[in-house]
Amino acid sequence: MSAHDKSEAATATRNGDDENRIDRPNDERYDAQRVEQKWFARWQEDDSLYAAESRSTKKKYYVLEMLPYPSGVLHMGHVRNYAIGDALARYMWMNGYNVLHPMGWDSFGLPAENAAISNNTPPREWTLHNIANMKAQMKRLGFAYDWSREVTTCLPEYYRWNQWFFLKLYEKGLVYRKKSKVNWCPKCATVLANEQVVDGCCWRHEDTQVEQRELEQWFVRTTQYAEELLRDLEKLQGWPEKVRIMQRNWIGRSEGALVDFQLEGNAGPAGSTISVFTTRVDTIFGATSIQLAPQHPLVADFTRYNQVLGADVERLIAEQRKAKEVGDIGEIEKHGVNTHHYAINPFSGERVPIWIANYILMDYGTGAIMSVPAHDDRDYEFAKKYKLEIRLVILPISNDPEETMTEPQLPFTAHDGMTINSGPFSGISCADAIKKMSAYAEEKGFGKATVTYRLKDWGISRQRYWGTPIPMLYCEKDGIVPVPEKDLPVILPEKVEITLTGGSPLGRVPEFVNVTCPKCGGPARRETDTMDTFVDSSWYFYRYTDAHNDRAPFDGKIAQYWFPIDQYIGGIEHAILHLIYSRFWTKFMRDLGMITNDEPVERLFTQGMVIKDGAKMSKSLGNTVSPDEMVARYGADAARLYSLFAAPPDRDLDWQDSGIEGIQRFLGRVYRFFVKNATGAVSPALVGALQTTPEARAIQRKLHQTIKRVSDDFQGRWHFNTCISAIMELVNVLYAAEDHIAKKKVPAAFLAEVQRNLVLLLAPFAPYLAHELWEMLGEKGSLLRAPWPKYDAELAKEEEIEIPVQVNGKLRSRITVPADSEEAFVIERALADEKVKAAIAGKQVVKKIYVPGKLVNLVVK
């Protein structure tokens, strides 16, 4: 059937339908809904091409987008994230790789419980319903996922392995229970990890102040791997620098020394000491006080019989809390109180007063410092205020010995000085002093060199229902008893009354709580807390490689084939939480002998946010854009293409409805070109033949330039916005050549080749339209496995180039010369140009610059 017949047929049917506007002949409109529905139905029937091959000789490629929480509906941020990954997956398929491109659901978590409370729907039901809905949305958007490997973390098939891992952590001493002050979000009614506290507030409730509560909790010893987590950041060259810096700061390694100061007299418990952490032990002879955090354990001993002091301490705590609330603890005005107790400096034997100060943090170091006003900004400020002694013990080193003796401006905080007034340690460099003094302290048993991290162990207990039950029992006789491996999974019971008060909901389910101890057969009580959901996402990507294994979390051999993940794509908001936990988990699994890779992710890409009207989309601002609505109005291709076109993927994207209309027009333009210029399948013999007519050559050149631009971007910097504009340019060139095409100056066989390549270029970005056009061309093979077009430099080459001619750096004219012209020829032609002649008239040309293929610049005087 020719194009002419086709459009006549189309016109005939449309003319019969005159209640709407009628399209004229050749006014073929692209009905995205009809085309997308057609392919959607086919893919529903058979999506086997999206499946990764378990046995393959091809090179593997693991591309992964971060799995979503099934909140109910996709938002535009998801669409953007998945459009990037899907384009990459399709590109890699077309390049002959065995691609693993899976999807799953991070489906435990609080929103399900909140929904249960407000709608009276069981969390499981609510969650599974959301998953079904979001999965349907993903399919409608045309994302090519291997659904045979779908992972749903809230199902026992998955979470049983969380429990298994927990037992392994327990065996290795990497999980422990301790009573401690923890972050408590009153709205979530549960504990939060340090990583989940943002500016003193809950990460989910930015307006809710986190409280401190004393609770028994399970902690994962992430600090055991602190050193390696930090060191291996160097290996992650495929990660954004920004993320690596954020992780480095979060781990916060700091070298220093611990030094014990003996308490004088009988202030605290007999023989007790105050251990301080300092990075500047070289300044210890300048320590003129000890400063304790108000929450320091010793403070309680001081205030027990001193109500006045107690009240002061309360005030200091309140000031700290206030500062945290405002979010600038750095700006807090320093206050302190003198306890009138003393401690002994072990180096000098000197008595120093013990103070309590609001600028000392209990959760860093030991919660106690030695205060050296002469050599620390904060200590200096504090000492000035409270008239504490300021004693100089470090002098700046200068080449001029006279200068070395001059007193520096205080506080003098540089690290490259020389000690004075430091007893036997005087007269040496700071670095030397640190070494010698640490060694001395260790030898005498009152201190040692040490490393402190900001990173804390990961508190994973949650007093909530919708999570993985922690497989631990408490027996009256045997104490803490792990659930035997053979009894896994500990199934989360379904009939549970969910409230946000009264502790863990599971605690109110007697048949869950009351068990027999596997050791003694006596009565035991089950742990009623559940695991932080970040446990689920710490290893889920391994499960994709072997999703139905019921004997192990996954098979190590299979994981070894697929890992590390070649490309991971997700939001920057996971730069710390998820990405540190999952790096930890990988190292732990490696040490268990399950895997061989040290890091889970080779290359990480963090895409920007989708915003609207300059603000993050949110229901309260009313600036949300619904993917469903976009698909219904413009089609999935348009929604996907626009989310790639509107901005480079690593930057924020400001959504504009008028922008997606432009994309819709573009898709229609492509479609109409194919309808108007139907050609049919290409004979392989003709592909790549150099065209002879200038009209065809122009198109061929543009085609190959476009292939290069798109391919390069996939390999390199991923600026899909410019890829898509390159394809638009190609289409514009085709439209501009329509007259030539009509006059048969462009051979039909070549035109068919161009169309075929255009479809291939579009395939990663707009799969629906690409498939439709592929079929229209009469292609039989699968587009998803069609080889990516090959760039041919010869065919892309320009025969003639336009060279701008500058005079003294200002553009004066342009000349057209053969592409392979010699410099002398180009300069000669430039000098002969009328406009150039006028510009240099009466002046002397002192320098002639020719940048081959780029420009000519004539310098005149």
Add this chain to the structure above:
RNA sequence: GCGAAAGUGGCGGAAUUGGCAGACGCACCAGACUUAGGAUCUGGCGGGUAAAACCGUGGGGGUUCGAGUCCCCCCUUUCGCACCA
């Protein structure tokens, strides 16, 4: 305060290595086809001018034949960290 990224037309954004600033798209203007146009096609579109000249990449200096790009100083925005001892 420390660290990182960014600042280009009315808007989203191009310019990958120092070489034609504003690709591509949106919006707008004009024309064509039309009974109609919120379809489609064609053309225009940084400021300035009759046309040129000239001026234009946050501001100020510099290097260079030539700077959005490199160097120095400053301003603004966003993000991360923040009395971290």
